Every structure is written in C-alpha cells, then in structure tokens.
Amino acid sequence: MTAAEPEGEREGERGAAREQLPALAERRTQLLAWYRRAHRDLPWRRTRDPYAIWVSEIMLQQTRVETVLAYYDRFLARFPDLFALAAAPLDDVLAAWSGLGYYRRARFLKSAAELLARDAGGRFPRDVAAAVLLPGIGRSTAGAIVSIAYGTRAAVLDGNVKRVLARLAGLAELDGAPLEKRAWPLAEALVDCDAPGDVNQSLMELGATVCLPFAAARCEECPWRDGCRARAAGTVESLPQSRPRAALREETWLVAVVRRGSRFLLRRRPPTGLLHDLFELPAFESGSAAPDEAQCRRLLARALAAQFGGAPQIGDELLLHRQVISNRRVALRAFAVTLDTRPRPPARFATAAELRELAITTATRKIVARLRAEATRTAALSGPARARTSKRPPPPAAAS
DNA sequence: AACTCGGGGAT
DNA sequence: ATCCCAGAGTT
Numbered sequence: 001m002t003a004a005e006p007e008g009e010r011e012g013e014r015g016a017a018r019e020q021l022p023a024l025a026e027r028r029t030q031l032l033a034w035y036r037r038a039h040r041d042l043p044w045r046r047t048r049d050p051y052a053i054w055v056s057e058i059m060l061q062q063t064r065v066e067t068v069l070a071y072y073d074r075f076l077a078r079f080p081d082l083f084a085l086a087a088a089p090l091d092d093v094l095a096a097w098s099g100l101g102y103y104r105r106a107r108f109l110k111s112a113a114e115l116l117a118r119d120a121g122g123r124f125p126r127d128v129a130a131a132v133l134l135p136g137i138g139r140s141t142a143g144a145i146v147s148i149a150y151g152t153r154a155a156v157l158d159g160n161v162k163r164v165l166a167r168l169a170g171l172a173e174l175d176g177a178p179l180e181k182r183a184w185p186l187a188e189a190l191v192d193c194d195a196p197g198d199v200n201q202s203l204m205e206l207g208a209t210v211c212l213p214f215a216a217a218r219c220e221e222c223p224w225r226d227g228c229r230a231r232a233a234g235t236v237e238s239l240p241q242s243r244p245r246a247a248l249r250e251e252t253w254l255v256a257v258v259r260r261g262s263r264f265l266l267r268r269r270p271p272t273g274l275l276h277d278l279f280e281l282p283a284f285e286s287g288s289a290a291p292d293e294a295q296c297r298r299l300l301a302r303a304l305a306a307q308f309g310g311a312p313q314i315g316d317e318l319l320l321h322r323q324v325i326s327n328r329r330v331a332l333r334a335f336a337v338t339l340d341t342r343p344r345p346p347a348r349f350a351t352a353a354e355l356r357e358l359a360i361t362t363a364t365r366k367i368v369a370r371l372r373a374e375a376t377r378t379a380a381l382s383g384p385a386r387a388r389t390s391k392r393p394p395p396p397a398a399a400s
Numbered sequence: 401a402a403c404t405c406g407g408g409g410a411t
Numbered sequence: 412a413t414c415c416c417a418g419a420g421t422t
Contacts (some may be wrong), residue, residue: 177401208417213411
C-alpha cells in the first residue's frame with residue numbers, strides 16, 4: 001500500500017475500520033490516558049523541533065529505543081539543526097552514526113537535509129504527501145514526524161503499531177502487504193482526532209512496553225485488555241502472523257591487522273555493497289564458508305597485494321570474531337600482517353583517538369578493542385621493562 | 401514479492 | 412539459537 005492511494009478509497013476504508021472497532025473514541029481515550037500515565041521520558045519527547053523529531057524517527061527505524069539513546073544527544077549536539085547537518089561532511093555524519101547500523105539512513109538523512117536547506121528554507125514539510133518524497137522517509141516515518149512535530153492527522157504503522165492493531169482487531173493475515181492493507185485503515189481511523197501525535201506515540205509505546213511479541217505480552221497492564229480480540233480468542237502469542245525469514249548466509253572474512261606502534265591500518269571499504277565507504281581493518285570475503293588456514297593465508301596475501309601492492313607477509317592468526325552482519329553470519333579471522341609498501345590514502349594508520357572519530361564498522365571497533373586488551377594483558381604479565389620472550393604467542397582466543 | 405541493509409537485546 | 416526492533420529502497 002502506498003501513500004499515493006486515492007483519498008476516496010482511503011476514506012472508505014476508514015469507515016470500514018470504524019465498524020471493525022466500535023467505540024473508537026472511547027478506545028482512543030483509554031489509550032491516551034494510559035500513555036499520559038505510563039510513557040517513558042525520552043529525549044525526543046522533550047522537543048517540538050521537527051528536525052530533532054525527524055532525526056529520532058530515522059535513528060529508530062529498525063532500532064530499539066535503548067540503542068538510540070546512546071547516539072541521539074551526541075548527534076544533535078554535533079549537528080544541532082538541519083543546516084548544520086546539510087553543511088557537514090558526509091564522513092562526519094557517518095562517524096556520528098558509526099555503530100548504529102543501516103548507514104543508508106544517515107546518507108538519506110543528510111541528503112534530505114541538503115534538499116530542504118536548498119529548496120525549502122530548511123523547513124520540514126507539514127504534510128505526509130510532501131514528507132514521503134524525501135529520501136529515507138516512507139509512509140510510516142512521514143506520519144510519525146508530521147503528527148508529532150505539527151499535529152498533522154497522519155498515521156504510523158511500524159512494527160509496534162502493527163502488532164498492537166493485529167491483536168486488538170484479531171487480524172490473522174500474514175505479516176507484509178496483506179496485514180498492512182487491513183491495519184493502515186485502523187491506524188488512520190485512530191489518529192483522526194485532535195491529538196494525532198500523542199495517539200501515534202501511544203500506539204508505539206504500547207507495542208514497545210506492553211503489547212510485546214509472543215508470550216512476553218503483558219496483557220494485565222494493557223489499557224485495551226477488555227476489548228482485545230486476540231486476548232479474548234487466546235491468540236495473543238500468535239499475532240501478528242510473521243512470515244518465515246531467509247536463512248543467514250555463512251561467510252568467512254579474512255582480516256589484516258597491520259600495526260605501526262599503537263596504530264592500526266584502516267582502509268575504506270569499496271564504494272558499493274555492504275558497509276560501503278566505511279573504514280575498517282582491511283577485510284576480505286574468502287569466497288568459502290570454511291577455508292582452512294593455508295587457504296586463508298593465500299587468499300589474504302593475494303587480496304592485500306591487490307589492494308596495497310608489494311608482497312604482504314601473513315603472520316600469526318590473532319583471533320576469531322563472530323558477528324551477524326545484515327543477512328550473513330560472518331566469521332572474521334584476524335591475522336597479523338606485515339606490508340612492505342606504504343598504504344596510500346584513504347587507507348591510513350589510526351590512533352585510538354582517531355578510531356573513536358572515524359566512520360568505522362562495528363566489527364573493526366570490537367576487534368581493535370580485543371587486540372588492545374590482549375596487548376595490555378601481555379604487557380602486564382611480562383612487565384613494562386622486559387621484552388616479550390615467548391616465541392610462541394597464545395593460540396587464537398575463542399570466539400567472542 | 402523478494403531482497404538488501406547493521407546491530408543489539410530479550411527470550 | 413531465534414526473534415524483532417518507531418522501515419525504506421531497489422530489483
């Protein structure tokens with residue numbers, strides 16, 4: 001379902017929604033009363049600034065509140081308004097986003113800020129139809145921003161709201177287009193009032209804190225416990241009906257740890273595909289799920305030679321880091337490497353301080369942290385004044 | 401309609 | 412291990 005749907009049709013569906021949900025106004029009142037009593041105090045609920053609310057909604061896409069809390073204030077301090085974001089270098093924006101994931105969100109956010117700064121006097125649109133034209137803003141996010149920031153009557157249908165409405169109305173359709181076709185009209189009917197922003201936030205808050213997935217639902221605390229069709233039918237745990245997801249691909253990435261003093265060599269990832277343009281410890285997909293160690297050394301040497309030239313020397317295997325990245329389960333095998341060439345920009349040796357201020361991948365952040373911890377432990381064991389004497393380093397640490 | 405795109409926390 | 416999260420864009 002798209003935002004371009006004819007208004008007449010949508011109005012008709014909303015009428016049907018009213019029949020499905022009798023006493024809609026009373027339900028809304030119960031919901032808002034619960035929200036005023038039970039809602040969490042979140043930083044983006046302390047502002048009416050459309051830009052700040054926009055930033056929060058983008059960060060919150062597919063991302064939990066607790067995760068966003070660690071980024072939101074810092075991001076706004078660094079990019080306090082739309083013009084600051086529009087004028088900032090993309091690398092700075094990505095650095096502030098580093099660790100949040102779905103980096104396309106940050107690129108879209110900045111590019112939309114540039115658009116609005118140039119063509120709209122820096123003002124975020126007040127209606128859904130204009131907001132959805134901006135990159136990174138779909139129907140749900142558009143509804144959230146304009147309803148919360150301006151009080152525009154626009155609905156939200158994110159994962160939380162979908163679950164709440166599917167249970168409330170007993171919608172058994174498979175998650176995806178079929179369920180959304182039923183749920184959007186309900187969401188639209190509920191925000192057709194004088195407090196659409198609060199209604200939307202109430203629905204999201206209810207889904208995030210009470211109407212939780214599966215058996216985690218806390219129905220006793222729900223303001224809608226008496227009218228909920230799923231609760232009456234005993235189907236709370238099975239709604240919404242989620243569709244099976246694709247299996248994770250298994251991959252092995254070979255990681256080069258090139259040190260210069262306390263600094264680590266970083267390269268910029270290729271300009272397309274996963275984590276594109278972010279900085280990382282040079283990592284190369286092995287093309288095989290479980291290569292043996294000799295294959296790893298050959299592959300890594302060849303990849304490094306192609307990237308940096310010369311004849312890279314592959315030393316000890318230092319650690320194994322496991323991480324799920326997007327739709328892959330990745331085993332990152334890190335090797336100590338010596339290069340006989342001088343890496344050229346944008347590859348660079350980065351200090352600990354620089355690592356904190358660069359747009360680096362989470363895998364790199366975690367691997368560097370483990371290597372530093374290892375170095376600290378080794379130094380403490382052997383003493384500051386003594387050179388390392390053991391010829392044989394400890395075997396690779398177990399997966400984290 | 402299926403796939404891409406990150407990372408983390410709860411269960 | 413599995414699920415899913417204040418989803419959107421591309422194919």
